[in-house]
Amino acid sequence: MHPFNYHKPSTLAEAVALHQGAEDPAYLSGGHTLLPTMTQRLAAPSDLIDLEGLTELIGIAVDNGTLSIGAFTRHAEVAASTEVQSALPALAELAEGIGDAQVRNRGTIGGSLANSDPAADYPAAVLALNAVIHTDRRQIPADGYFRGLFETALEADEVITRVDFAIPSRAAYEKFPNPASRYATVGVMVADFNGTVRVGVTGAGPCACRADAFEAALSARFDPAALDDAELPAIDFNSDLHASAEYRVHLVRVMAQRATARLASL
């Protein structure tokens, strides 16, 4: 690794000030994407600003139909949280399925969303559960957050502080994991808010998106068969060594139908 300055601020304001004053800074959260990239010399930030000391970013709370998760909360903490398990079991299950134990013990929800890997799991939930992303300076609604491949509405020095998920009447997440990395080849969350259904899709395109036609079909009739002929999201489907675009097209429908079937059979 190239030499770099390491900072561990204890307040949010200090973290942002460090970022603004550095030549080529990067925030460090779980580090499971950034650190391998640095050891491969595919990134060489001048300053790493570790957010681990910001205790204000940790924690889980349920209040008035909203589940709030602090940005520095680890995937393993979300998976094991009794509050999440009872208020939004689909999200606990999603967190339990991220990567492996090492990733879940280090990785954080804020880090995952700031990175916006096209195959990350949380983005599907953020869209399906109509989340609001709180930062050090504003609130960003889910629908305006994901902009493209690794592109979000965040500014370079902006820090996610917490994510507020709307608690649906029922929700399920189904993914087709890559067998090695357990990234979502395609992952779909179906969330039913008293008959109004939202569907978040990840892994399929450059960034997570909603499946509008699926939402309309399921809001009219909550049945896997309602998705047989529903139109797919109008995105450029990813194609890589793991799955062709055609295969991902197929998986989006199948994962959405499996999630719907699980909920319909309850």
Next chain:
Amino acid sequence: MEQSGEHLIPVERATVWRSLNDPVVLARCISGCQSMEQLADDRFAATVKARVGPVRATFEVALTLTDIHPPESYVLQVEVKGKAAGFGKGLAEVALAEAEDGTTLLRYSVAGRVGGKLAQIGARLIDSAARKMADDFFSALHEALDPAADRQQSANPS
């Protein structure tokens, strides 16, 4: 890695052709381009700082034009070297056709390979990243040639 696409550019073909041979315009349209030098009529050298997600690496890019048929088409040979990051090689066929009302239809197809660490760590992202870079390039070219262009339209992936 293979991909292709087309862009309708609302200026005449001769202008588009000139821009595709102009190092100043090329430099402006390549995202992260830090320098662009014309070594000969048909050869350029560029330094590009690529930013895709966590990856921030500087690449030396050598561009060579072959099969030049002004103002209709050329083949662009691209060689990319990043010090520790790996290397890449590609061929881009670019063709310009006159379209209605003095506009120009630009078609391109790109085929390439990457090696080294870039390929190891980025294998699952190379195609999406390459598509984004190509889209960004042609959108920027579109805008450079037609400042009145609807930014919203050029920002959408084709």
